[in-house]
Amino acid sequence: MVKTQATPEQTSPSPTGEGGERPRLLLLDGHSMAFRAFFALPADKFVNSAGQATNAVYGFTSMLVKLLRDERPTHVAVAWDRSEPTFRHEEYDAYKAGRAETPPELHGQVGLLQELMGLIGVTSVSVAGFEADDVIATLAVRGGSAGMEVLIASGDRDAFQLVTKDCTVLYPGKSLSDLTRMTPEAVEARYAVTPERYRDLAALVGEKSDNLPGVPGVGPKTAAKWIAKYGSLDELVARADEVTGKAGQSFRDHLDDVLRNQRLNRLVTDVEVGAEVAEMTMDGWNRDGVNLLFDTLEFAASLRDRLFAVLDEGGQPTVEAAPDEGFAVELAEVEPGGLADWLAAEVPAGARVGLAVEGSWGSGGGDVTGLAVALPAGVALHVDPARLDAADEAALARWLADPAAPKALHDAKGPMLALGARGWELAGVDSDTAIAGYLALPGRRNFDLADLCVRYLNKELGEQAGGGAQLTLDISGEAGDEGQEARRALAARALATLELALALDTDLAQRGAAALLRDIEIPLAGVLARMERVGIAADRDYLRELEAEFAAAVRQAVDEAHRVVGREFNLGSPKQLQQILFEDLGLPRTKKIKTGYTTDADALTWLATQTDNELPVILLRHRDQTKLRTTVEGLLKTVTEDGRIHTTFNQTVAATGRLSSTEPNLQNIPVRTDAGRRIRRAFVVGPGHERLLTADYSQIELRIMAHLSGDEALIEAFQTGYDFHAEIAARVFGVAADQVDGEARARIKAMNYGLAYGLSDYGLSQQLGITPKEARVLMEDYFAQFGKVRDYLEEVVAQARQDGYTATMLGRRRYLPDLNSDNRQRREMAERMALNAPIQGSAADIIKVAMLDVDRALREGGYSSRLLLQVHDELVLEVAPGELEAVRKLVSENMAGAYDLRVPLAVSVGVGPNWHDAAH
Numbered sequence: 001m002v003k004t005q006a007t008p009e010q011t012s013p014s015p016t017g018e019g020g021e022r023p024r025l026l027l028l029d030g031h032s033m034a035f036r037a038f039f040a041l042p043a044d045k046f047v048n049s050a051g052q053a054t055n056a057v058y059g060f061t062s063m064l065v066k067l068l069r070d071e072r073p074t075h076v077a078v079a080w081d082r083s084e085p086t087f088r089h090e091e092y093d094a095y096k097a098g099r100a101e102t103p104p105e106l107h108g109q110v111g112l113l114q115e116l117m118g119l120i121g122v123t124s125v126s127v128a129g130f131e132a133d134d135v136i137a138t139l140a141v142r143g144g145s146a147g148m149e150v151l152i153a154s155g156d157r158d159a160f161q162l163v164t165k166d167c168t169v170l171y172p173g174k175s176l177s178d179l180t181r182m183t184p185e186a187v188e189a190r191y192a193v194t195p196e197r198y199r200d201l202a203a204l205v206g207e208k209s210d211n212l213p214g215v216p217g218v219g220p221k222t223a224a225k226w227i228a229k230y231g232s233l234d235e236l237v238a239r240a241d242e243v244t245g246k247a248g249q250s251f252r253d254h255l256d257d258v259l260r261n262q263r264l265n266r267l268v269t270d271v272e273v274g275a276e277v278a279e280m281t282m283d284g285w286n287r288d289g290v291n292l293l294f295d296t297l298e299f300a301a302s303l304r305d306r307l308f309a310v311l312d313e314g315g316q317p318t319v320e321a322a323p324d325e326g327f328a329v330e331l332a333e334v335e336p337g338g339l340a341d342w343l344a345a346e347v348p349a350g351a352r353v354g355l356a357v358e359g360s361w362g363s364g365g366g367d368v369t370g371l372a373v374a375l376p377a378g379v380a381l382h383v384d385p386a387r388l389d390a391a392d393e394a395a396l397a398r399w400l401a402d403p404a405a406p407k408a409l410h411d412a413k414g415p416m417l418a419l420g421a422r423g424w425e426l427a428g429v430d431s432d433t434a435i436a437g438y439l440a441l442p443g444r445r446n447f448d449l450a451d452l453c454v455r456y457l458n459k460e461l462g463e464q465a466g467g468g469a470q471l472t473l474d475i476s477g478e479a480g481d482e483g484q485e486a487r488r489a490l491a492a493r494a495l496a497t498l499e500l501a502l503a504l505d506t507d508l509a510q511r512g513a514a515a516l517l518r519d520i521e522i523p524l525a526g527v528l529a530r531m532e533r534v535g536i537a538a539d540r541d542y543l544r545e546l547e548a549e550f551a552a553a554v555r556q557a558v559d560e561a562h563r564v565v566g567r568e569f570n571l572g573s574p575k576q577l578q579q580i581l582f583e584d585l586g587l588p589r590t591k592k593i594k595t596g597y598t599t600d601a602d603a604l605t606w607l608a609t610q611t612d613n614e615l616p617v618i619l620l621r622h623r624d625q626t627k628l629r630t631t632v633e634g635l636l637k638t639v640t641e642d643g644r645i646h647t648t649f650n651q652t653v654a655a656t657g658r659l660s661s662t663e664p665n666l667q668n669i670p671v672r673t674d675a676g677r678r679i680r681r682a683f684v685v686g687p688g689h690e691r692l693l694t695a696d697y698s699q700i701e702l703r704i705m706a707h708l709s710g711d712e713a714l715i716e717a718f719q720t721g722y723d724f725h726a727e728i729a730a731r732v733f734g735v736a737a738d739q740v741d742g743e744a745r746a747r748i749k750a751m752n753y754g755l756a757y758g759l760s761d762y763g764l765s766q767q768l769g770i771t772p773k774e775a776r777v778l779m780e781d782y783f784a785q786f787g788k789v790r791d792y793l794e795e796v797v798a799q800a801r802q803d804g805y806t807a808t809m810l811g812r813r814r815y816l817p818d819l820n821s822d823n824r825q826r827r828e829m830a831e832r833m834a835l836n837a838p839i840q841g842s843a844a845d846i847i848k849v850a851m852l853d854v855d856r857a858l859r860e861g862g863y864s865s866r867l868l869l870q871v872h873d874e875l876v877l878e879v880a881p882g883e884l885e886a887v888r889k890l891v892s893e894n895m896a897g898a899y900d901l902r903v904p905l906a907v908s909v910g911v912g913p914n915w916h917d918a919a920h
């Protein structure tokens with residue numbers, strides 16, 4: 001976030017440009033601000049699931065949002081540098097020589113930023129042969145001549161020569177949130193020269209970043225003193241012989257350099273920019289386009305909300321037609337005891353209604369504070385559960401549980417939990433608009449009811465009175481009380497859900513996704529609600545012991561690190577680690593970053609192989625133990641009074657269709673190390689049951705790849721009954737399967753799974769620690785044996801480029817408009833998604849079908865055993881006494897029969913008193 005920082009000479013002016021006040025022009029140096037954002041935010045922490053770095057886009061957008069909000073410009077433009085040489089390079093071929101190459105992670109984000117600027121209505125300008133500084137200088141002069149106040153956001157000090165009483169430079173300080181206002185007074189206070197003379201000072205001192213050497217031995221103070229004495233650089237040059245001392249001689253010896261610097265650092269103010277400042281208003285922005293871009297980059301909703309808030313506040317229309325004001329709704333009146341009659345008389349048999357539930361839910365439970373039932377005609381009934389008499393409550397419970405009474409809800413699983421806490425069952429859900437929106441627009445990150453209403457109905461989620469008088473509902477309170485607005489708002493949500501469901505029905509039918517919603521996702525919501533309600537038992541005492549053990553291991557690692565270094569330091573401080581590792585201990589330097597050299601896990605792992613010093617290994621152990629301790633502490637906090645952990649499963653997060661879980665995230669429990677696996681011992685069988693049973697698919701993604709590609713050799717490798725990865729390695733390397741060593745098997749295993757996930761030769765090289773060329777050869781050898789796999793992968797991308805989407809075996813689509821993008825980074829990102837979406841998505845569909853079949857078989861068979869968890873390709877069940885063998889058979893058969901592949905689905909089953917021991 002940007003914090004404009006006033007100097008002692010200049011306080012922040014009040015916003016202008018509103019109410020007929022003076023217009024304000026904001027000019028941004030695109031590459032300068034993007035570069036700053038890139039190095040201010042860690043690239044490894046801002047990467048989407050396709051591997052695209054996003055830190056520069058995120059940081060730049062954050063700065064722009066704050067500037068728009070605080071400065072209130074009426075006109076905005078961003079100037080960009082170009083790749084061609086400028087007139088300065090033509091005069092001085094060493095101009096900017098020696099600058100480090102733009103990191104590829106940053107280079108790939110510039111196009112994304114330019115796309116974003118276009119989507120929000122900000123003018124982008126670049127001119128061949130000139131730098132962004134020259135474009136900014138031209139626009140600043142034109143803006144000033146047009147009577148505008150001008151603000152320039154740039155990290156290039158050359159912009160200081162543009163500063164006037166009407167033009168201020170916002171210059172970055174030490175952090176991303178720090179912009180200093182450089183006014184004429186501020187420039188003079190800092191450099192002892194006026195803005196008009198700043199380029200003279202810069203010519204004398206030089207500019208290292210531009211490779212413009214200054215006069216040796218002459219710093220800013222000396223240069224400013226000379227300019228003050230002689231009035232200007234031109235006069236100083238004319239009287240060069242009068243300058244005394246070594247500095248004077250140095251000046252005379254390097255006079256040509258000074259004059260060259262003066263020519264090159266002058267900003268051009270008459271560039272043909274091809275745009276008029278008067279036209280640089282943010283007229284129209286594309287909300288849906290921004291949503292799509294942010295969804296692709298996987299940005300958190302908070303940045304999107306802040307951007308939309310400032311754009312909406314600016315009063316500029318969006319590209320889409322302005323949405324209508326809301327939903328016309330009438331509240332019906334029902335006397336106490338009359339709810340059954342109202343439902344029978346007003347709700348036509350078999351007709352869908354909208355249902356909105358107000359309350360709270362989570363951790364397997366919840367509470368209902370209000371319900372609203374909306375009819376297609378716009379009449380809605382609001383019910384306050386606290387005011388129901390026995391007859392009304394019974395009538396409501398019967399209607400809610402009636403599978404023949406169709407209901408449309410938004411995100412129905414939460415209401416299912418809340419209603420269930422009151423003993424009410426919810427059945428008859430024939431549309432869930434959140435899940436339907438997710439199936440239609442799987443790349444989005446937000447399926448809020450209000451957003452979907454704007455997109456599909458062109459209506460804001462507000463409520464307005466219908467044509468008749470507002471009617472009260474006696475069973476929910478007296479007319480005119482303070483809760484009336486809240487009741488009407490809930491009724492409007494119910495009506496909005498009903499209308500949205502109809503629009504989504506049509507959309508999903510066109511997309512071929514209606515069956516997915518009806519047959520898989522909506523029934524699955526009910527299964528997940530039951531799983532969340534049940535939860536899984538946790539051994540608190542064991543978790544406390546484990547937490548104490550990991551805490552002791554953390555302390556031991558700290559003590560060992562202090563012993564090795566010989567003093568205490570903060571093991572979590574990158575700055576201190578850089579000093580100790582690379583300065584004090586003199587270890588090999590790692591990858592250069594803005595703050596020095598990286599000390600991330602990959603760097604420490606590399607250092608451990610390059611030195612006999614034990615500190616890198618200790619630091620890695622400290623991080624691992626800290627992560628384990630944090631995981632255990634998080635689990636302890638989520639154990640509820642019933643001694644169980646009730647995670648929340650999410651159906652609308654992963655674009656591939658996979659489920660995720662939160663509070664806690666049980667899919668993130670480490671399983672690759674023994675210490676991590678021990679955490680699973682804390683998940684135990686609960687009272688009334690005798691065993692946990694785990695069942696998962698073996699190599700399901702590879703089996704799906706064999707099925708989809710139809711590669712006979714790959715199918716045969718599965719059917720041999722041998723170690724699959726060793727069998728594949730034998731074919732690739734031309735040896736017998738029993739001669740495949742561990743390294744060869746590991747390489748092919750990485751290849752097998754990598755291809756299913758769209759892995760590139762570079763990505764494979766990183767995984768295996770080999771060169772990209774070696775990885776490419778390995779891939780070529782692989783495809784020589786399994787040619788249909790290569791053909792399939794190529795066809796998937798080609799077909800997706802033609803259709804605009806990929807599809808799973810069950811018809812789940814992943815829309816990839818960027819397959820035809822002019823932006824290479826976005827196009828390649830989409831190609832990787834096109835490779836992995838059908839395989840990952842099909843695996844997600846199959847495990848969902850298996851869950852539905854297992855749950856149905858358990859309930860129809862009258863078993864007391866129950867589903868508890870779904871983690872990746874694994875199901876965890878709690879088995880009741882006497883049911884083990886029957887449940888083992890039931891689970892194996894239903895999972896194996898979830899889909900008929902050319903390669904049979906293999907299911908592994910394990911049983912034990914806890915999750916760890918039930919592994920197989």
